[in-house]
Amino acid sequence: IKDLILLCGRIFLLLTLLTLIISVTTSWVNSFKSSQVYLKEEDEEKNEKRQKLVRKKQQEAQGEKASRYIENVLKPHQEMKLKKLEERFYRMTGETWKLSNGHKLGGDEDLVLESESQTSSETANREAAKRRNLPKPVTKVSPAAEQPTQKEVLDLPEEPPEIAEEVVTVALRCPSGRVLRRRFFKSCSSQVLFDWMMKIGYHTSLYSLSTSFPRRTLEVERGWSLQDVGITVDTVLNVEEKEQSS
Structure with a gap:
């Protein structure tokens, strides 16, 4: 153990x-x-x-x-x-x-100044001679400048709503490329188109309205409505410059 x-x-x-x-x-x-x-x-x-x-x-x-x-x-x-x-x-x-670079005072400075003044005077004389020989420019007043002043304020009829009956939309294509649109009743006087054209700056003595297809000058008579001149649907009219008689 x-x-x-x-x-x-x-x-x-x-x-x-x-x-x-x-x-x-x-x-x-x-x-x-x-x-x-x-x-x-x-x-x-x-x-x-x-x-x-x-x-x-x-x-x-x-x-x-x-x-x-x-x-x-x-x-x-x-x-x-x-x-x-x-x-x-x-x-x-x-x-x-x-x-x-310039010259110091004295020495050749007077000669340099004299030469430069002589050169500048000769250049001025040549330019004056050229101006005398040049024909006077003919300033032709552009048609836009001859546009008569519109004194009266043209009031256009109130534009109807789109949902109204017997309404057409007329678009004016301006010479500048701008396109303006407005609604009229078919019963409106056709003269309202020319009032509208004058209101946006194109006088009737210098500009006219023409249709696109077929291309024809829009002719109106006193008392004719838009429907009478053939504007029964939405239409595009061109603002064109009239040919100036020589």
Whole structure:
């Protein structure tokens, strides 16, 4: 029995020692791993800082290159281009004297001024001679300028609603391309079309109305209605300029 008890005690002691060894070993391994992870994170952080610093230096270098390019290439090119445009402008306007660098007082200044004044006077004399020889322009008053002034205010009949009976829509196609539309009763006087044309700025002494298909001049008589002149459906009329007798 004593031997059995001693054997059990030894086994228990051995298990305790083994457990202690395993615990110490595990803690040591974990601490080693954590230190490795910490070192790895620290290295990554250093690498990231190093990369940021490199990128910053590269950006600064690129910015410096761009500024040198602008200063040494773009600005001189733009200045040269502006100078050429300025020279071209002064040559077109005849002010080439503005392109000269000027002269100091004394010396050749009087000769230069005298030469320039002589050249300008000769140019002025030639232009005056040309103006005397040119024929006087014949100013022809356009028909629009000859349009008589409309003093009276033309009143058009009230526009009927779309749902009313015996109503037609008349469209006026103006010479400018604008198209105006208005509704009238078929029983309205045909003269209302010419009143409408005059109201929008086309006088009857200079303009007439014509149908589109077939193309013919619209003729009206006193007392005729729209229906009498053939406007029984929606119609497009053209505002045309009358032929001026020579």
